[in-house]
Amino acid sequence: MTSIDDNLSRQSVLAVYFRCLKGVVWREGLRFFQQRGRLIAALVRPLVWLLIFAAGFRATLGLSIIPPYETYVLYDVYIVPGLVGMIQMFNGMQSSLSLVYDREMGSMKVLMTSPLPRWYLLTCKLLAGCFVSLLQVYTFLLVAYLFGIELPLLGYLAVLPVLLVTGLMLGAVGMLLSTFVKQLENFAGVMNFVIFPAFFLSSALYPLWKMKESSELLYWLCTFNPFTYAVEFLRFSLYLKFSLLATGWTFFCLALFLSAAIWAYDPKRGLGGVGRG
Amino acid sequence: MDAGLEVSNLSYNYGSKKALDDITFSALSGKFTALLGPNGAGKTTLYHLLTRIMKLQAGHIRIFGNDLKKSPLSAMASMGIVFQQQTLDLDLTIRQNLKYFAALHGLPADDLEDKITEGLKSLDIAERGEEKVRSLNGGHRRRAEIARALLHNPRILLLDEPTVGLDVPSRKAIVDYVHMLCREQQLTVLWATHLVDEVMQEDNLIILHQGKVRAQGNVSTLSEEHNCETVDDLFRKLVMSGEKA
Numbered sequence: 271m272t273s274i275d276d277n278l279s280r281q282s283v284l285a286v287y288f289r290c291l292k293g294v295v296w297r298e299g300l301r302f303f304q305q306r307g308r309l310i311a312a313l314v315r316p317l318v319w320l321l322i323f324a325a326g327f328r329a330t331l332g333l334s335i336i337p338p339y340e341t342y343v344l345y346d347v348y349i350v351p352g353l354v355g356m357i358q359m360f361n362g363m364q365s366s367l368s369l370v371y372d373r374e375m376g377s378m379k380v381l382m383t384s385p386l387p388r389w390y391l392l393t394c395k396l397l398a399g400c401f402v403s404l405l406q407v408y409t410f411l412l413v414a415y416l417f418g419i420e421l422p423l424l425g426y427l428a429v430l431p432v433l434l435v436t437g438l439m440l441g442a443v444g445m446l447l448s449t450f451v452k453q454l455e456n457f458a459g460v461m462n463f464v465i466f467p468a469f470f471l472s473s474a475l476y477p478l479w480k481m482k483e484s485s486e487l488l489y490w491l492c493t494f495n496p497f498t499y500a501v502e503f504l505r506f507s508l509y510l511k512f513s514l515l516a517t518g519w520t521f522f523c524l525a526l527f528l529s530a531a532i533w534a535y536d537p538k539r540g541l542g543g544v545g546r547g
Numbered sequence: 548m549d550a551g552l553e554v555s556n557l558s559y560n561y562g563s564k565k566a567l568d569d570i571t572f573s574a575l576s577g578k579f580t581a582l583l584g585p586n587g588a589g590k591t592t593l594y595h596l597l598t599r600i601m602k603l604q605a606g607h608i609r610i611f612g613n614d615l616k617k618s619p620l621s622a623m624a625s626m627g628i629v630f631q632q633q634t635l636d637l638d639l640t641i642r643q644n645l646k647y648f649a650a651l652h653g654l655p656a657d658d659l660e661d662k663i664t665e666g667l668k669s670l671d672i673a674e675r676g677e678e679k680v681r682s683l684n685g686g687h688r689r690r691a692e693i694a695r696a697l698l699h700n701p702r703i704l705l706l707d708e709p710t711v712g713l714d715v716p717s718r719k720a721i722v723d724y725v726h727m728l729c730r731e732q733q734l735t736v737l738w739a740t741h742l743v744d745e746v747m748q749e750d751n752l753i754i755l756h757q758g759k760v761r762a763q764g765n766v767s768t769l770s771e772e773h774n775c776e777t778v779d780d781l782f783r784k785l786v787m788s789g790e791k792a
Contacts, residue, residue, distance in 0.1 A: 286653030293650015297639070304638055376634035383598050384651035385624035391651070 290386050291394045298398035312406040316353035324349050338511035351505035352474025358403045359440045363461050365399030366444030370451050389532045400437035425508040432507040436500040442527035449534035472498040496523040551576040551703045551735030557606030566592040568758040577733035581746040584755035590739040594707040598628050627701035629692050631708045637681040641691045652699045666694040686717030703735040743779045754785050761785045
């Protein structure tokens with residue numbers, strides 16, 4: 271028999287890495303399209319916020335002109351970037367839920383025993399989840415557009431690379447969480463303790479100055495929330511503007527959470543779900 | 548004959564409990580080596596160490612000369628693995644599972660479909676290729692896992708109790724097929740089991756009990772040394788009495 275070592279030496283290393291990424295993305299895509307309810311759920315959630323919640327608040331909540339906006343904006347326009355972040359955060363958690371499932375079902379072992387480096391395999395897994403979130407986000411933006419919420423046309427393009435960064439960052443948070451969760455049943459609790467506080471303690475639904483008016487403590491918590499910076503990074507890019515603070519914090523959090531997730535999946539500590547022999 | 552797999556002074560503890568206690572053995576290249584041990588002997592722990600699912604605490608593992616710690620990628624690339632726990636994605640078809648595995652190993656797409664068909668045919672499950680794993684019985688799932696483990700032409704195949712839960716004909720078919728691979732394709736095999744009837748006279752045998760290697764060598768030679776007529780007698784004698792070889 272010929273060994274894969276020989277194959278590896280013959281093939282371009284880059285091609286091998288690319289095939290691996292393609293395969294992981296392909297599998298994630300297959301699973302996503304097989305779970306038809308997942309796309310619908312991913313769309314219904316932000317659309318309820320946009321079309322019902324925002325409509326109700328539109329009349330009561332006044333927003334002053336704040337960057338990146340150059341004029342007054344309606345509330346439903348304001349919350350679009352936050353809802354995009356929400357889609358990505360839920361998707362990140364859903365991907366990490368599937369990691370726990372994969373670990374329980376054993377298919378995580380197949381990924382972890384690939385000859386490619388573990389950090390790369392986990393990054394592929396995150397990227398795959400991120401691509402799925404891109405589909406959800408652009409479908410949401412299209413539906414929002416059809417309901418009259420228009421953003422700068424170039425903003426739809428400019429936000430694409432930012433979506434990759436924010437999607438990876440939020441996916442890495444989910445991956446890190448999944449290393450602490452031993453059983454699938456425990457994951458719902460973790461989601462409640464992470465998703466809702468992260469979403470409400472951010473600038474997704476209201477600008478931080480509004481929060482400051484109500485509570486200094488809550489405002490202070492919001493300024494430490496990575497999700498706040500992810501949302502602002504998305505908001506600025508959708509309006510073709512740049513925020514050093516939001517960009518810097520998002521990249522910093524991505525590096526931090528990704529390293530922590532890779533560290534947590536290191537065989538030195540074992541894979542949480544692995545049983546004794 | 549060269550060793551395909553060398554394990555030396557391997558120990559592993561779960562807290563204060565010793566799962567593996569300074570074990571040393573080798574699996575000869577191109578041979579079928581049965582790792583026989585009762586439940587709880589440490590077989591699965593050993594497989595998790597061999598496949599880098601868990602980190603080595605003490606000792607060394609070499610796969611065709613590649614140290615698992617120093618050159619893990621080369622070592623892993625030459626390894627085909629069938630875990631005790633079923634590891635197929637239930638919502639994908641057999642072919643999709645195999646394609647995903649091929650991608651994880653960076654295999655080119657050129658003749659992949661043909662290779663998959665060939666692999667499934669040799670395990671008599673080609674007609675099931677487009678069926679979702681969820682709809683398959685245990686025997687077919689196991690065969691699919693073996694076909695997957697062989698897809699990248701590994702030099703060594705590690706199987707951890709691959710026949711657990713299967714009926715007698717399915718067990719026999721899988722045991723015979725893997726023995727055939729050793730004979731005809733010189734594949735190195737380490738087969739963990741607690742079922743003595745899966746071990747043949749020409750096989751090499753390692754008996755693992757309570758985390759220690761109790762005996763190792765050719766089945767016929769060991770039987771002769773211990774005055775035992777069958778593998779079952781040998782296993783009982785060494786494991787039940789705690790006698791060391």
